[in-house]
Amino acid sequence: MYKLFVNGNIHTMDSQGCVVEALLVEGDTILEVGDSRTLRERVGNLPTSQVETIDLGGATVVPGLVDSHTHFVSYCSLRLGVDVTTTQTLEEVQEKVRGKAATLQPGQWVLGWGWNKNLWPGGQFPGRKDLDEVTERHPVALRSKDGHALWVNSEALRVAGLDRGATPPPGGDLLRDHRGELQGIFFETAISMIDDAVPPTPVEALKRAVIEGQEEAHALGLTGLVSCEGADALRVFGELNRENALTLRVRMTLPDDSLDAAEALGLSGSFGDDRLRISAVKMFTDGAVGSQTAYLFSPYCGREDGYRGLQVLDRSGLRSRVQRSFALSFPVAIHAIGDAANHEVLDVLEELGAQESGLRNRIEHAQLLLPGDLERFSQLGVIASVQPAHAVADRDVVDEYWGERGRYAYAFRSLLDAGAVVAFGSDLPVDVLDPLVGIRAAVTRRAHPNQSSWYPEERLTALEAVRAYTWGSAYAVNEEDRRGTLAPGMLADLTVLSSDIIAAPMDPCEVVSTVVGGEVVFSRHDK
Numbered sequence: 268m269y270k271l272f273v274n275g276n277i278h279t280m281d282s283q284g285c286v287v288e289a290l291l292v293e294g295d296t297i298l299e300v301g302d303s304r305t306l307r308e309r310v311g312n313l314p315t316s317q318v319e320t321i322d323l324g325g326a327t328v329v330p331g332l333v334d335s336h337t338h339f340v341s342y343c344s345l346r347l348g349v350d351v352t353t354t355q356t357l358e359e360v361q362e363k364v365r366g367k368a369a370t371l372q373p374g375q376w377v378l379g380w381g382w383n384k385n386l387w388p389g390g391q392f393p394g395r396k397d398l399d400e401v402t403e404r405h406p407v408a409l410r411s412k413d414g415h416a417l418w419v420n421s422e423a424l425r426v427a428g429l430d431r432g433a434t435p436p437p438g439g440d441l442l443r444d445h446r447g448e449l450q451g452i453f454f455e456t457a458i459s460m461i462d463d464a465v466p467p468t469p470v471e472a473l474k475r476a477v478i479e480g481q482e483e484a485h486a487l488g489l490t491g492l493v494s495c496e497g498a499d500a501l502r503v504f505g506e507l508n509r510e511n512a513l514t515l516r517v518r519m520t521l522p523d524d525s526l527d528a529a530e531a532l533g534l535s536g537s538f539g540d541d542r543l544r545i546s547a548v549k550m551f552t553d554g555a556v557g558s559q560t561a562y563l564f565s566p567y568c569g570r571e572d573g574y575r576g577l578q579v580l581d582r583s584g585l586r587s588r589v590q591r592s593f594a595l596s597f598p599v600a601i602h603a604i605g606d607a608a609n610h611e612v613l614d615v616l617e618e619l620g621a622q623e624s625g626l627r628n629r630i631e632h633a634q635l636l637l638p639g640d641l642e643r644f645s646q647l648g649v650i651a652s653v654q655p656a657h658a659v660a661d662r663d664v665v666d667e668y669w670g671e672r673g674r675y676a677y678a679f680r681s682l683l684d685a686g687a688v689v690a691f692g693s694d695l696p697v698d699v700l701d702p703l704v705g706i707r708a709a710v711t712r713r714a715h716p717n718q719s720s721w722y723p724e725e726r727l728t729a730l731e732a733v734r735a736y737t738w739g740s741a742y743a744v745n746e747e748d749r750r751g752t753l754a755p756g757m758l759a760d761l762t763v764l765s766s767d768i769i770a771a772p773m774d775p776c777e778v779v780s781t782v783v784g785g786e787v788v789f790s791r792h793d794k
Contacts, residue, residue, distance in 0.1 A: 268294050268317060269310055270785055273303040275323035276767055280330050280754040284730070290328075292759040295784035299755055326779050327767045329733055330753050330775045331490025332702045333740035334514070335652050336631055336692030338414070339492060340500035343480035344468060345380055345696060348691060352381030352412060352696065357393055358472070360409070365401040373404040375463055376423075380696055385557055385664050393440055395420050395451025408461050413697055414557040417453040419461055427464035435460070438551075438579035443627075455554050455579050471689030473503045474512075480513050485789035487701050488762040488778040491516030493612035493652075493692065493744065495549050495631070496601070499524060508543045511702060516760070518546035518744045520600045523588045529688050536596040536626070541758070541784075546744040547600040547629065548592040551579045553608035556634065556664055561605035562646075568670045576605055585614050592620065598745075600652065606635045606672065611644045622648045627675070628644040629690070631656075635669060635676045645686030649731060650743045653679060654691045655709035655732065656698040662714075662721045673722070678710055681727040681734075690743040691735040703768065705720045706732040710772045729772035759785040 270292040279285045279300060289306040291299040299306060312465070317773045343616055349367040351360045362384050367377050368446065384392055398407045398420035406423035409483030410416070424430070431448050435441050435553055439457030442450040453461060484492065494500055508511040518539075521529065526548065538545050554560020554577050557568055562576040580588070585601075592599050599616075603609040612630055615629040621628050629650040632637055636656070656678035665673040691699050691709070709732040720726065727735075737745040749758050763781040766774050 269313065270305055271310055271318055271320045273320060273322055275326055275328045275330040278769055280734055281752045281754055285649045290753060292785045295751055295759055297753060297755055297757050297759050300753060305472050313332065314395035325761065327764050328733050329764065330737040330751055331783065332488045332736045332762045333488055334492040334692045334695065334700065334702060335690040335740045335743055336491050337494055337695040338496055339494040339695060340473060340496050340503055341738040342696040344473060346476045346479065347468060347472060350381055351379050351381035351409060354382065357387055357397060361401045362399065363405055364398060368402040368405045371405060375405060376401065377405050377407040378407040378465065381412050382409055382418060383557065392452050393418055395424065395449070397618065398402055410466060410531065411558060413557040414708060415455055415555040415558040415560050417458045417461055419451045423461060427461050430459060433460065438577065446602045454558060454560055455577055459726060467499070470500055470503060471508065476506060477503055477507065478512065483698060484515060484777060485781045488781055489515065489702065490760040490762065490781060490783045493518045493520060493546065495520045499627055504543050512544050512648045514783055516541065517543050518782065520547040520549040521545055522713060523548050523550045526591055536598060539627060545600040549600045550588055551622060552585060552612055553577060553579055553603060555604055556661055557669060558727065559668060562608040564603040567668050575607070582611055582615065584617065585602060588612040589619055593624055593626065595704060598628045600629040602631045603633050604634045606637050609633055609636055610640055613647060613649065616647050616649060627743060631741055635672060636678055641681050641685040644682060650688045650690055651682050652743060654678065654692050655679065656693060658712060658721065659708045659714040660698060664776065678725055679727055683727070683731060688739055688742055689735045690739040691732065700729040702736050706736065706768060707772055729769045733769055756775060
């Protein structure tokens with residue numbers, strides 16, 4: 268079966284930056300690109316039953332957009348809990364928790380995500396008593412918007428068996444009040460002290476939520492994503508794939524605590540298929556700017572105690588885990604936010620011969636860099652997997668906590684100019700899934716038209732931003748020979764837009780349709 272897409276403004280995103288009118292697709296693969304008349308003639312002798320012609324009506328087409336960093340199953344599971352991402356005050360969070368608790372049986376957990384104390388008056392961390400005010404019969408556990416802190420009530424502490432004698436694991440911390448009592452805030456690895464007490468969500472419920480989330484992703488023009496999650500998420504994606512219900516192309520970064528299981532099962536970096544594949548092993552070296560747990564060379568602004576954040580994984584531990592991943596032919600995807608964390612990751616990758624490994628290793632976020640580390644990404648073949656929407660969402664927090672160091676925060680232009688490969692993502696649910704939001708953030712470095720551009724010297728062109736969501740994302744998972752450009756032999760993954768976001772990135776634009784492997788998985792005309 269052939270599909271002929273004609274009368275389009277099709278950006279192939281190849282090295283020549285070609286723009287063509289038409290694409291001929293056979294099965295799930297692009298057969299030919301060119302002008303509409305030539306390709307119509309190419310299929311002119313075939314029976315009409317074998318050719319479906321799709322008139323694009325002048326719409327713009329780019330290679331299928333791919334989000335290089337999500338926590339997709341976690342995001343979808345929010346549909347089963349309480350979403351507090353839109354709250355602006357502590358009182359708003361309390362009301363949402365109160366409302367959710369009223370729908371549950373006593374003893375059932377209230378789970379949620381999205382509180383951001385940096386938006387609240389005073390900017391102070393909340394405590395367990397704030398949640399106790401709205402429910403004492405339900406354990407409550409709410410992750411912060413950046414995912415690096417967990418807020419619980421007294422009932423959750425009781426269920427988890429935790430009191431003032433609790434000791435956090437290495438790489439974690441607990442917030443205590445002036446008497447030494449647990450305040451109900453857990454940082455980084457200490458979050459597991461609560462997570463271990465939370466009953467698992469039924470797989471079938473997660474599958475239904477992921478199907479809904481997948482539809483949302485396609486409506487935003489996404490044909491694929493990277494999911495930085497563990498065995499439970501892999502099981503959900505795997506079952507959907509076996510049921511032919513997975514229409515996104517999903518690449519998984521497995522957590523480093525899965526290395527024992529991967530080795531026992533004989534898994535390697537090549538495990539998977541075109542729909543679902545393990546692409547890397549994920550590691551954490553530090554926290555986040557919002558929770559003030561990113562690991563820095565110099566103290567946070569205003570901290571007279573010399574506090575520099577949390578080192579979640581020390582150099583020795585990082586080195587041994589990277590070395591083991593390489594032995595299993597797995598690339599690594601290493602979370603690093605602060606300048607000290609990024610520098611140390613680059614040091615370890617250099618020591619272990621990352622450039623000679625032939626693996627597509629990544630630093631996730633790469634938010635704050637030393638100027639001298641910019642060129643090391645290119646020298647070591649390390650991909651910068653970054654989130655452009657963070658640059659506009661975090662600007663005020665960066666200015667407050669990092670000060671002048673923020674000049675090299677979210678340094679996308681500097682990275683590209685230094686020769687690095689940049690892949691764009693959202694860090695969903697930390698930020699919105701919409702890639703058009705990310706593209707505009709990279710182009711403008713501002714959240715709205717009336718705002719000044721934040722470090723405008725780091726802005727990208729729209730072409731560069733789209734390329735980071737297409738070719739860059741494909742390169743990051745070693746699939747640029749099959750995805751990321753529109754050329755003969757490539758998978759027919761397309762995002763169709765109402766206007767040319769490359770020529771006019773700030774013009775109104777919406778996704779018209781999304782195509783994965785030649786199949787239309789979303790069409791606005793069907794809505």
